[in-house]
Amino acid sequence: MTKPVQKRTLITRRNLIAAAQEIIAAKGYQDMRIDEVVQKAGVAKGTFFAHFPDKDALMDLMIGARIDAELDKLAQQDAPTSVGELVTHLRPLLGFMTQERYVFDVILRHSGAAAREEIGPIAKTFSRQISVIADWLADGPFRKDISPHLLADGVQAFAIQAMGLQFCAIHNGEPMITRLETYLDAWLTPGGAAA
Amino acid sequence: MTKPVQKRTLITRRNLIAAAQEIIAAKGYQDMRIDEVVQKAGVAKGTFFAHFPDKDALMDLMIGARIDAELDKLAQQDAPTSVGELVTHLRPLLGFMTQERYVFDVILRHSGAAAREEIGPIAKTFSRQISVIADWLADGPFRKDISPHLLADGVQAFAIQAMGLQFCAIHNGEPMITRLETYLDAWLTPGGAAA
DNA sequence: CACTTTAAATGACCGTGGTCAAGTTTTTAT
């Protein structure tokens, strides 16, 4: 896990991940089964747990990788010049995160490093997300009385709030994106205009 | 579940809940087992699932009840006249929510009504929380350019963010309460003073 | 009261995540 010494180990690990990817592509995250992964990878069940502490750790890896890919795209965009543009930029990322209730739950569970020592893949993407957004906000027409980092923290908090309500039975009149825009208007440009 | 007709049903249900409460009091939420609950309640396992759709539903009930009790206390407090006071008022509630990682996860999973038709106990407390906080904020020295309801939504979002980071390995230098105060200062009194 | 219908309880059974003592392969030491 930390420092594989044998070539064999790397191959096994790669096979496990490849098998998981195929299964997820075919049936979604929710329906991935460890039994199916090990069967497809051609190893015994115990081997899986020699490579990953638990199922969640693999999910962390898989979902983290996809979020990272979204962040790659995000980071290449120009800094948004309005809240509307910011929300538009975030849309694909939030779309991925809310594609399955299960995925959103995994993300929530791992976003805060999950009380573990080592910071997992998803938690890393959350830090990165803060960096990307903070960079954007630093130069845009947004409030300047607090640090870009704090601003970005808030964007993340509101994004999670908006995504969470997405799955809620009551609040589904308003689409997630619209709700997020309302939040971010109030957060990033209090008083109605850039301060 | 919706309309129990027999006395027997009510008794069984009460026994199940009482058993669960005892076990939770003794070992915490995380370590509650259905097998132990039904054994203590003196019924078969299948009976449990005739009363609750799944384990999570019972957890929803138990945790929701405790949150509701906290909200009862909250609602009796005077409206806070500063962000610091607001945070102090919220402290016991947030303390309960973060007492166990497992509890926090259950709460997150159910806060948005969990994509079910009926709104569960925890989701109800979240609505109530918004009401209580909105009432407080309406009259206090906080920004007035957006509705108290929207303000309260934000308080909730930041509270969740602060609690989530509580469990994070990196961010544990700053205590949850301090972090929340920083967030809420920026959210409720942008520009440094009440607008 | 006897009979039927409906509601509730039962427990053997299953699916799936996770464990671990024993076996196999690879590396290191002599």
Added chain:
DNA sequence: ATAAAAACTTGACCACGGTCATTTAAAGTG
């Protein structure tokens, strides 16, 4: 080359949430 040590793999096994055909008890009916 050979033995000892370390790394890796194995699969039977366990824990625990959840299911369902069957049995038992309660409520309705004449």
